[in-house]
Amino acid sequence: MISHLTSHLYLLLEEIRRLFVLMRRYWMNDLSFAITIYLLFLGVLYMGGALAGQAVPEQAKAATLVGMLMWQLSLGCMSVLGWSFYNEAAVGTLEHLYLSPFGATRIFLARSVANFLAMLVVTSISGALAILTTGVRLHLPPLELAVIVPLSVAGTYGFGFLIAALTLTFKRTQQVMQLFQFFFLIFTGAAIPLEQMHWSLQAFGEALPMTAGLRAMRAVTIAGAGLGDVTGDLVRMVITSAAWLALGIAVYRMADRRARLRGSIGQY
Amino acid sequence: MGGPGVRLQAAPPAIEIEGLVKEYRGEDGRTFRAVDGLNLTVYRGEILGFLGPNGAGKTTTIKMILGLVWPDRGRITVEGIDAGRQRAEVLRRVGAVLEGNRNVYWDLTVYENLRYWGTLKQVPPAVLRTRAEELIEFFDLGEKRNTLVKQLSRGMQQKVAIACALIHDPSVILLDEPTLGLDVAAARMVKERVLELARVQGRTVILTTHQLDVAQELCDRVAIMSRGRLQALDATENLIALFSRQEYDFRVEGPVPLAELSRYGRVQALAEENGAGAATGPAAQTAAGSPPEAGVVRFRILLPDADALYEVMETLRRAGVRILAMAKREPGLEEIFLQVVGGQAGPGNHPGAGDWQFREEVAADD
Structure with missing residues (x-):
């Protein structure tokens, strides 16, 4: 027998190994995702410039790039518990995940962490392409990034669990996933400055995970701020991420209980 | 039991x-x-x-x-x-x-699947390696251990599933x-x-x-x-x-005394071995339309008990019928299943199954 903690560590390592094996095997898929986001960034950047009738300022370019990269990261993180949950349910491996003594929630949490690492790689490719071809310059202090990025993204997994809960209950939820993607694109300030919106939309945006994280990321990577300069946003990040993660897991567990009572875990 | x-x-x-x-x-x-x-x-x-x-x-x-x-x-x-x-x-x-x-x-190899599912089942890594190799050998998957499951035949995929x-x-x-x-x-x-x-x-x-x-x-x-x-x-x-019944299939040659046999049990004609002339009615009809010298006749007889078989044999011997083959007919599980699920089962319908009863609950010895 191995200890409780060690077995969870093995679970995490195995999820990471599995994900990177699949990434290596199907690298074209992830590369395409990286290039898609890069092209989207170029589109937003130059379309905005063309509409304004003048060159986009360097700071705005950098702000757009950081926004797109953070959106990409959140997208990938959110979708792992959405798309993969749906796909696993459809082919039949989902029920086998439920047969693990770990329980499905812990497996999906481990998978989320593994997916976060994989998405960092994919997002880095998009970022590198953008920096190389547009001349955008960013500060990339490792300590600040190591704190802000995971904290900022953690809450998006709460949305992932919400999608998983909806998938368990309603089965076909691809459109819901798209809806959430646009929430993150529009209301976190990733593509449109949040301060230009009506106060009610701003309040909604501030409640989303990643909004405070994105603001802190811009401060660090563009203005060269340190952690001490973004403490307010750090606190907001912790609160919103913890709240969304807790809410997502709670709703997922309710859906899980309902599915077991209805005998519908494997029905898709 | x-x-x-x-x-x-x-x-x-x-x-x-x-x-x-x-x-x-x-x-x-x-x-x-x-x-x-x-x-x-x-x-x-x-x-x-x-x-x-x-x-x-x-x-x-x-x-x-x-x-x-x-x-x-x-x-x-x-x-x-x-x-x-x-x-x-x-x-x-x-x-x-x-x-x-x-x-x-299906996107993982045989070995990768064993390792993944073993970890999910909390098997320690050292044990997992040994166990995976044992199962690969047990299911004869050695040559396919590094093959993606989606590239395997349906039978091999099932073996991988059982191994996992x-x-x-x-x-x-x-x-x-x-x-x-x-x-x-x-x-x-x-x-x-x-x-x-x-x-x-x-x-x-x-x-x-x-x-x-x-x-x-x-x-x-x-x-x-x-x-x-x-x-x-x-x-x-x-x-x-x-569900076993005293039911026998005969293949004989000679003038079958069907009327006499019917006194011992229910007689039914069977199709010829070559598939021609499949009989649908009782043996009496077949026999009545066929001269005794016509050749080989096949029939099935359902008897109330095993002792009646002696009477049948004796009747055939007296009539000068040559027995080419005889076999007791045993019901398959499929037949039993259909009878049980169809609600036709019961002692009255099944000679020899007098102690049979439907079980909605497990009997004391179960």
Whole structure:
């Protein structure tokens, strides 16, 4: 027998190994995702410039790039518990995940962490392409990034669990996933400055995970701020991420209980 | 109870199900009972066949044992552990292959699947490597260990699925339609391995199947479910014996005295061996239209008891009929299944099965 903690560590390592094996095997898929986001960034950047009738300022370019990269990261993180949950349910491996003594929630949490690492790689490719071809310059202090990025993204997994809960209950939820993607694109300030919106939309945006994280990321990577300069946003990040993660897991567990009572875990 | 029965009675229970009830609500809002007061004990080391038509409640029962579906009422214990209260502990003792599912990741290789599912079953890494190699050897997958599962044949994929279900060395294995869709050779291989799991390794196996020949070949006991209830439960050989009838097929040459034979039992003509002239009516009609010298005649006779066979033989001898071949006809599990599920079973319909009774609950010796 191995200890409780060690077995969870093995679970995490195995999820990471599995994900990177699949990434290596199907690298074209992830590369395409990286290039898609890069092209989207170029589109937003130059379309905005063309509409304004003048060159986009360097700071705005950098702000757009950081926004797109953070959106990409959140997208990938959110979708792992959405798309993969749906796909696993459809082919039949989902029920086998439920047969693990770990329980499905812990497996999906481990998978989320593994997916976060994989998405960092994919997002880095998009970022590198953008920096190389547009001349955008960013500060990339490792300590600040190591704190802000995971904290900022953690809450998006709460949305992932919400999608998983909806998938368990309603089965076909691809459109819901798209809806959430646009929430993150529009209301976190990733593509449109949040301060230009009506106060009610701003309040909604501030409640989303990643909004405070994105603001802190811009401060660090563009203005060269340190952690001490973004403490307010750090606190907001912790609160919103913890709240969304807790809410997502709670709703997922309710859906899980309902599915077991209805005998519908494997029905898709 | 026969051979398996004696052995099973001596074995401790592996799974005990008491008063299990599961109701579902349909699209129209009406509820129906998928499982209706099921009581069942499965003994350690036995292979139990779970038979029943679609919607009988077999898969729901299997999923309730696994905790994928929660029962409305009743209790399930696996090796004495309450499946409702200590599910994780039960899952460490149970392996499962579910019907209609991929069961494993097709984008991973055989070995990668074993490692992944073994980790999910909390097998320590050092043990996992050894165990994976043992299973690869056991299922003859050595040459395919680094092949993606999606590139394997259906039979090999099924072997990988069973191997993954065994990776944590479970003492109880639940197999839902393990040979469905497999070709003859692959099905044979899977059946041999299932037998070995129980007979040599001492594991308890519950398998659901629509392929009754598979159940007859593998199972120590057979449980037949219909409309959520257990309709029959007994050792396979006992079930066959209970439904056995004094029915004989004859192939003879000469003037068959059909009228006289009809005094001993019900006589029915059979098709000619070459397929021509398949008879649909009683033998008397065939014989009346055929001269005695016409050649070979085949007929079936159902007798009230074994002693009547002596009278039949004597009658044929006196009539100068040459017996070319004779065989006692045994019912297959398929025939028994159809009779039980169709509600035709009962002592009156089955000479020799006088002690038969429907079982909605497990008998005292079960």
